[in-house]
Amino acid sequence: MVALYAVGTLTFLGIRAFFVPHSFGQYGHYRGAAITEIAAHPIHFAGHQTCETCHADVQEMKKTGMHAQVSCEACHGPLAKHADDPSIQPAKLDTAVLCVRCHAASAARPKGFPQVAAAEHSNGLPCETCHKPHSPAISAGGAK
Amino acid sequence: MTTGVEGYMYPNEITLYWSVLIVLYPYITGLVAGAFILASLERVFRVDAIKPTYRLALLTALAFLVVAPLPLQLHLGHPERSFEMYFTPHRTSAMAMFGFVYLWYLMAVLTVEIWLDYRRDIVVMAQSSSGLKRWIYQVLTLGSNNISERALAIDERVGWLITLIGIPSAFLLHGYVGFIFGSIKANPWWSSPLMPVVFIFSAMVSGIAAVMLLYMLIMRLRREKIDMLCMDTIASYLFYIFIIDFSLEMLDLIHRIYEADESFRTLNFMVHTKLYFSQIVLQIFVGTLTPIVLLALTQVLKLPEIARKRIYTVAGCLTLIGIFAMRWNVVIGGQLFSKSFLGYTTYKMALATREGLLMSIALTILPLFILWVLVKLLPPWPEKVQSGTSAASAAN
Amino acid sequence: MNISRRQMLILLPAAAVAWESVLAGTPESSPNYKMTDHWWSMLIDISKCIGCGNCVRACQAENDVPDGFFRTWVERYHVTDWHLENPEVISPDGGKEGFPSVTEDDNGKYFFVPKLCNHCADSPCTQVCPVGATFISPDGVVLIDQTYCLGCAYCVQACPYGCRYIHPQKKVADKCTLCYHRITKGLTTACCEACPTGARQLADLKNPKDPIHEFLRTHNVQILKPQMATGAKVFYNDLDGSVR
Numbered sequence: 001m002v003a004l005y006a007v008g009t010l011t012f013l014g015i016r017a018f019f020v021p022h023s024f025g026q027y028g029h030y031r032g033a034a035i036t037e038i039a040a041h042p043i044h045f046a047g048h049q050t051c052e053t054c055h056a057d058v059q060e061m062k063k064t065g066m067h068a069q070v071s072c073e074a075c076h077g078p079l080a081k082h083a084d085d086p087s088i089q090p091a092k093l094d095t096a097v098l099c100v101r102c103h104a105a106s107a108a109r110p111k112g113f114p115q116v117a118a119a120e121h122s123n124g125l126p127c128e129t130c131h132k133p134h135s136p137a138i139s140a141g142g143a144k
Numbered sequence: 145m146t147t148g149v150e151g152y153m154y155p156n157e158i159t160l161y162w163s164v165l166i167v168l169y170p171y172i173t174g175l176v177a178g179a180f181i182l183a184s185l186e187r188v189f190r191v192d193a194i195k196p197t198y199r200l201a202l203l204t205a206l207a208f209l210v211v212a213p214l215p216l217q218l219h220l221g222h223p224e225r226s227f228e229m230y231f232t233p234h235r236t237s238a239m240a241m242f243g244f245v246y247l248w249y250l251m252a253v254l255t256v257e258i259w260l261d262y263r264r265d266i267v268v269m270a271q272s273s274s275g276l277k278r279w280i281y282q283v284l285t286l287g288s289n290n291i292s293e294r295a296l297a298i299d300e301r302v303g304w305l306i307t308l309i310g311i312p313s314a315f316l317l318h319g320y321v322g323f324i325f326g327s328i329k330a331n332p333w334w335s336s337p338l339m340p341v342v343f344i345f346s347a348m349v350s351g352i353a354a355v356m357l358l359y360m361l362i363m364r365l366r367r368e369k370i371d372m373l374c375m376d377t378i379a380s381y382l383f384y385i386f387i388i389d390f391s392l393e394m395l396d397l398i399h400r401i402y403e404a405d406e407s408f409r410t411l412n413f414m415v416h417t418k419l420y421f422s423q424i425v426l427q428i429f430v431g432t433l434t435p436i437v438l439l440a441l442t443q444v445l446k447l448p449e450i451a452r453k454r455i456y457t458v459a460g461c462l463t464l465i466g467i468f469a470m471r472w473n474v475v476i477g478g479q480l481f482s483k484s485f486l487g488y489t490t491y492k493m494a495l496a497t498r499e500g501l502l503m504s505i506a507l508t509i510l511p512l513f514i515l516w517v518l519v520k521l522l523p524p525w526p527e528k529v530q531s532g533t534s535a536a537s538a539a540n
Numbered sequence: 541m542n543i544s545r546r547q548m549l550i551l552l553p554a555a556a557v558a559w560e561s562v563l564a565g566t567p568e569s570s571p572n573y574k575m576t577d578h579w580w581s582m583l584i585d586i587s588k589c590i591g592c593g594n595c596v597r598a599c600q601a602e603n604d605v606p607d608g609f610f611r612t613w614v615e616r617y618h619v620t621d622w623h624l625e626n627p628e629v630i631s632p633d634g635g636k637e638g639f640p641s642v643t644e645d646d647n648g649k650y651f652f653v654p655k656l657c658n659h660c661a662d663s664p665c666t667q668v669c670p671v672g673a674t675f676i677s678p679d680g681v682v683l684i685d686q687t688y689c690l691g692c693a694y695c696v697q698a699c700p701y702g703c704r705y706i707h708p709q710k711k712v713a714d715k716c717t718l719c720y721h722r723i724t725k726g727l728t729t730a731c732c733e734a735c736p737t738g739a740r741q742l743a744d745l746k747n748p749k750d751p752i753h754e755f756l757r758t759h760n761v762q763i764l765k766p767q768m769a770t771g772a773k774v775f776y777n778d779l780d781g782s783v784r
Contacts, residue, residue: 001259001286005251016231021688029234030675034685035575041721044602045730070736074594078601078730101592102736106641108616108650109590113737152629154655154702155610161693161706221691221711228671228688239694240670329768330664330700483702484784486629 044078047071051083058134065135066114075133099127151487160479160491163499164472165215168507170321170343171471172212175511177318177344178351179205180254180310182378187307193377199524200362201355202258207515209250215507216242218498238324249317253310259284260303262522264291280521318347325474332407333478338396345389350467352382357460360453362519372449376442379456382463383439390432393470410485418480418488423473431466435459573724578679579746580718581773582732583755584654586780588739591616591652596636598734602719609705610634611716612656612731619782620648627782653776653783654740656731657682657703657716658764661771665695665704674713680745680773681720686712700768718742745773 026032048071052059055072062068073079075098082088105115116122122129130138147158183201185191217223233240259266267289270281319340325331326339356378363370400408415423438459442452476491494500591614599605599612614635618628632639635652642650659682666674666682673689676682689712696704696713707714719729727733728742743752755761755777762779763772776783 001256001288004286008251012230019227020231024232024672027678028675029232029672031672031685031688034683034688035677035720037685037687038683038717038720039724041603041717043722043725043727045598045722045727045733047722047727047733067736069738071733073598074734074736078598101594101638102590104638104641106591106639106650107644108618108639108642108652110587110651113590152615152631155608155613155631155634156696156705157702158608159705161696216692219692221693221706222689225671225688225690228673228690232672234670234672236667237670237694239668239692242670324694328664328668328698330698479697483700484629486627486784 043080045073046078046080046083048073051079054086061132061134065132065137067134067136095127095133099131099133148490148492149487151482152484153482153487153489154484157479157482158489160476160489162475162479163219163491164476164493164501164504165219165499165507167468167472167475168215168504169212170318170475171350171468172208172215172507172511173318173321174343174347174467174471175351175354176205176209176212176249177314177347178349178353179208179355180314180351181348182352182355182381184307184311184314185381187304188311191377193373196371196374196525197355197359197378199261199522200359200519201351202254202261203518203522203524204355204358204515205351206254206258207511207518209246209254210514211507211511213246214510215504218503218507238320238327241320242324245313245317245320249310249313253306253313257303257306257310258522259286260299260306263288263299264296265522267291315344319344325478330483331478332405333411333481334474336396338392339474342389342392342396345385345392346467346470348385349382349389349463352378352385353460353463353467356382356456357464358515360457360460368525370453372452375456376452379439379442379452379459382459383436383443386432386436386439386463390436393432407485410481414477414481414488418490419473419477422469423477426469427466427473431462431469435462435466438462572726575678577746578723578744579773580659580680580723581743581745581752581775582656582659582718582729583741583743583752583761583775583777585739585741586651586653586776586778588737589614589652589654590737590739591635591639592736593635593638594734594736595654595731595740596634598730599716600636602722602730603717605714606708609708609714611703611714612654614639615653615655616650617653617780617782618642618648618650619780624780624782649780651780653779654731655701655703655764656774657718658701658770658772658774659716659718661773663770664698664700664768668694668698670694677720679724681718681723682715683717683720684713684715686710686714689713700765700770701772743775 021031021033023032023034024030027035051072058072062070075093076090079090082090100118102113103115103118105117109115127133149158179201182194183198183205186194186198217226220226229240229243233243263285266281266284268291270278270285270289273281322340322343325334326336328334356375360370360375400411435458438455441447442455447455479489480491481488496502593614595612596610596614599610603611605611612634613631615629615631616635616639620626620628630639639652659676659680661676661680663676663682666676669675670692671688671690673686674682674684674695686707691706691711691713693706693713696706699715704713704715706712719727719731722729723742729740732740732742741752744750745752752775756775759777761775761777763775764779765772765784
């Protein structure tokens with residue numbers, strides 16, 4: 001019976017040596033290769049630095065306005081595919097949805113943040129009639 | 145779709161991740177530990193009165209122990225990866241030790257003890273039976289056919305030693321299950337150093353009740369006389385251990401109520417609403433106080449045999465219900481409230497899924513079936529044809 | 541204006557090559573990234589959060605987060621007068637589509653609290669993992685090896701912040717990776733990239749030039765549930781005592 005248990009233990013150790021992944025324990029009690037695998041996940045947001053390499057004109061326009069710190073993909077959405085292949089055109093944006101996400105008046109938002117009751121504020125006109133999204137102050141001139 | 149959320153839950157908390165199968169797991173391991181401890185009472189402390197249940201208790205423990213990891217396996221997202229728990233156990237994880245504690249208990253304690261205890265019978269049966277049965281018994285002898293007086297004396301000595309190791313092992317097996325819950329600091333319903341102790345005592349209660357009921361049931365099926373001295377002794381153990389268990393649970397409760405820490409209001413509300421039936425009604429009143437009072441009656445009054453038998457049956461059944469409710473309240477209750485202490489969710493048990501009601505019923509019945517096979521294979525009592533010697537050996 | 545990929549390469553070779561290298565990088569082989577040089581964290585400025593839900597949507601797009609589960613979410617607190625222990629909290633669909641407007645209420649205050657994995661230095665979730673499928677990387681990010689995870693959900697139970705869930709299709713634990721695939725390539729996280737007000741800032745505590753050091757010196761900053769002693773590394777500026 002003792003022999004049976006000894007054989008069992010040895011078999012276990014043998015199988016164990018075979019099954020434990022190679023990189024296990026490389027950095028700690030886990031599979032080291034997992035870090036590289038996770039780091040290799042695909043990117044969807046290109047990052048504003050990438051956008052600005054081509055769209056320097058927009059960057060120039062944004063620089064002085066209230067939206068200077070708002071990165072491109074905050075409104076335009078994830079565009080790594082477009083950065084990878086510019087022939088893929090990003091979807092057209094709907095300012096009626098987009099602007100109010102941030103600017104619809106709510107007592108819950110920080111007091112200093114510009115907010116409007118959309119219906120009364122614009123009388124139904126689209127936001128971009130008066131505000132250029134890339135540089136929204138009216139003194140900077142309406143859209144086009 | 146209604147999510148059954150009241151107040152505010154963190155959005156990832158709305159789903160419960162530990163289902164009824166995880167309720168079953170401590171319930172089953174508890175029965176194992178309890179049955180084993182009952183068996184070791186006879187062996188180590190030489191309580192001869194409960195000898196008729198010694199082998200039955202061991203076989204019960206084995207039957208439930210074989211099934212114990214099944215609910216865990218079934219609840220895993222990737223059961224095929226469970227071997228990792230043996231190959232790369234994480235030192236700091238209470239759960240990682242389950243595999244080893246389980247294997248230790250199964251291979252080093254229970255099977256060895258049963259084998260040593262049955263070795264003589266196995267050898268005898270291997271010689272007296274024929275065909276497939278003979279072959280099975282021959283394999284079971286593991287090539288050791290020596291049944292001389294001297295060899296049996298050694299078996300007895302080693303068996304005693306194994307039992308001695310077995311008692312702390314049984315405590316470890318179940319105390320550690322309590323530690324899995326008790327060590328989660330994020331969950332105030334679980335996080336308590338009393339948890340392992342309460343688990344051990346409730347395990348003993350449930351295991352003893354289960355063996356008591358099984359013994360009475362099997363005796364009835366075999367149309368044999370129930371050994372009332374044995375039953376009375378077991379019932380008195382059940383009564384005293386139950387009182388300790390109940391005191392510990394009440395200690396935990398009183399401590400929580402008096403300390404009334406940040407989680408108290410939330411948990412208190414939960415116990416009075418979502419857990420009212422399973423905690424207050426089932427666990428405390430039906431499953432604990434009623435059997436304690438019933439057992440106390442048998443201790444205090446001189447009741448006739450038939451009344452005692454009925455009381456033991458009722459008390460045993462209620463105990464098993466109560467301990468199951470206790471496991472339910474721990475496992476499910478611990479997931480019903482938000483760790484933000486601002487809301488509650490609802491557990492909806494599925495019916496026919498991998499973690500559903502039918503599966504859990506199947507898993508409860510499976511060990512009884514295994515026990516039936518075990519009892520056939522390794523009869524805990526001499527066969528009925530030799531009923532004359534049965535009485536003699538019981539008197540020994 | 542229609543430019544093909546080939547034309548783009550001719551027009552702006554530098555930009556395209558830069559992007560390709562960003563896509564190709566791996567932490568080990570990339571000469572720019574050494575794990576031991578970083579200790580990642582995040583700074584969240586409650587006073588800047590407007591509850592637009594951009595971070596939640598961005599996270600879902602970047603990391604393929606299943607519906608109904610969240611690697612990051614936004615809560616809206618409503619605290620009346622002195623009832624700090626009884627805040628009214630909502631997070632409809634994790635705040636993904638923003639929050640219903642409220643009108644001025646003199647009887648209390650409202651504010652938004654973005655939540656995500658705290659990438660705790662002493663994380664209870666990695667402590668309880670039975671097989672070593674979740675761990676803190678040498679650069680301070682709590683990650684999950686989803687090819688190794690059993691799906692036992694013990695880590696889900698152990699997280700005091702509710703940041704983990706079992707992925708309904710993959711059947712393994714899932715949570716915020718702090719966009720590990722981005723930060724190791726010099727990008728910021730998707731949620732920080734998409735945050736219009738700069739309420740979320742990725743920070744590297746090992747980089748002496750990171751603005752977080754100046755910020756921590758000059759502001760009243762808290763972590764969530766400090767009593768849990770998890771070594772949380774998501775720092776909150778202007779956090780109200782009612783937040784839990």
